[in-house]
Amino acid sequence: MIRRHLLCAALLGAAATTGAYAQSFPSRPIKLIxxxxxxxxxxxxxxQLADNASKIIGQPIVIENKPGAGGTLPAQALQTSAPDGYTIAQIPLGVFRLPYTTRITWDPVKDISYVIxxxxxxxxxxVPADSPxxxxxxxxxxxxxxxxxxxxGSTGNLTSPHLTTELIAQQLGIQLQHVPYKGSADLSQAVLGGHLMAIADSTGFAPLVEAGKLRVLNTWxxxxxxxxPDAPTLKELGIDVVQNSPFxxxxPKGTPPEVVKKLHDAFKQAMExxxxxxxxxxxxMLPIYMSSADYTKFAQTTFTREKALIEKLGLAKPQ
Structure with a gap:
């Protein structure tokens, strides 16, 4: 009986501590990678989103840029971060491909708390405006x-632009030479400098199109x-592919639910x-809202779907 009372007291104490922590969160700046x-x-x-959310949640949300590795470094950083809500990260679609293409010791679905x-x-x-x-x-x-x-060029190996272009090439029976870059700025400089014949990227290249430096061949x-308006979709070109790569x-795994909820609520209001x-x-780009529960389900289904894509392209790592 004494042991049972002690266990109950310990559990109640832990719950009280967690509740008090959640109520005081955040008490210092939050890092968003x-x-x-x-x-x-x-x-x-x-x-812009972080600035909006900072005012709602009552603490600065500081951006840290961590480019490279196909957009997966922020998710990897979560694996060694304290589950206290003070380190959060962008989760691009490439995160769900990691276990199929490289050896990692963590699970993209189970080892991340999905916020929003x-x-x-x-x-x-x-392509460049003077391209043939x-x-x-x-x-x-x-x-x-x-x-x-x-x-x-694309924004990195195994990113959505890279894999989607390879899928397009496979469907058309053509072979292309891929050159990875760390981000859109470097990619744009490379194609304008004559180092690439084309780029596959998000439409962040729009200002260069509007300035008459690039021409859009298709959108996805x-x-x-x-x-x-003059650029056809892939579907119009007879290619059965649609890609918008939600993120x-x-x-970190184990972040208290109350803290996840505070983060979710602040970012939901900020994105509106x-x-x-x-x-x-x-x-x-358009808002694509998913709640914490829906985002977790999306992670599970995407993890399965991306495996099929990686295998179809023959990019799976050897077992």
Whole structure:
């Protein structure tokens, strides 16, 4: 009986401590790690969101850029961070491909507390304005006549732009030469400098299109983008692919539910503010809200789906 009373007292004490902690959270700045460099579409929109959420939650939310490794470094950082809500991270789709392409000691579904899904990217393939590829048919014809010689860049190996382009190439029976970069800014400089023949990226390249420096050959959504009305979708081109690559925010495994809820509520309110919606609109992105529970389910289904994609492209790591 004494042992039972002591155990109950310990459990009640732990619950009280957790409850008190959640009530006082946050008492200091929160770090939000994002997967791409400063100055790109992700960085700009996430900084606006963080600024909005800071005012709601009552503490600064400080952005830390951690580019590279196909956008998976923030999720990896969560594995060694305290589960206290003070370190959170962007979770791009590439995180769900990790176990299939490299050896890791953690599980993308079980070892992250999913807080909220925010948005997704609009993607497309673009070429320099002076490129001989005036349209998608020109691009494909050159690739068929010159296997492996058409170079294109993306924001990293195993990112959605890379894998989707490889899927497109597979469907068309063409071979392309992929060159990975750490972010959209480096990628744009490379194609403008003549180091690449094309880029596959989010529509953060829009200002370069509007300035007459790039031409869009296709976009990857369900319908044409208002900003690029002349650029057909993949589906219009006979390619059965739609890609918008949703992403959101995760916290370390074991973060108290009350803390996750506080973070969720603050970011949900922040993403509904017009300043954030307008920031997304600059890059043809829309809010894609998922609650913590729905985002967790999305992680589970995406994890399974991405395995099929990796295997289809022959990119799975040897067992």
């Amino acid at each position: 994002i997967a791409f460099p400063a100055g790109g579409p992700t960085d700009i929109t996430m900084r 899904n925010l948005t997704g990217y609009a993607f497309g393939i673009a 590829f005036k349209n998608w048919n020109d691009f494909v014809a050159y690739a068929k006549a010159n296997p492996g010689k058409l170079t294109y 959504g369900d319908k044409r983008l208002a900003k690029f 959101g925010i995760g916290a 503010e017009q300043s954030y919606v307008a920031s997304l609109g600059r890059y043809d």
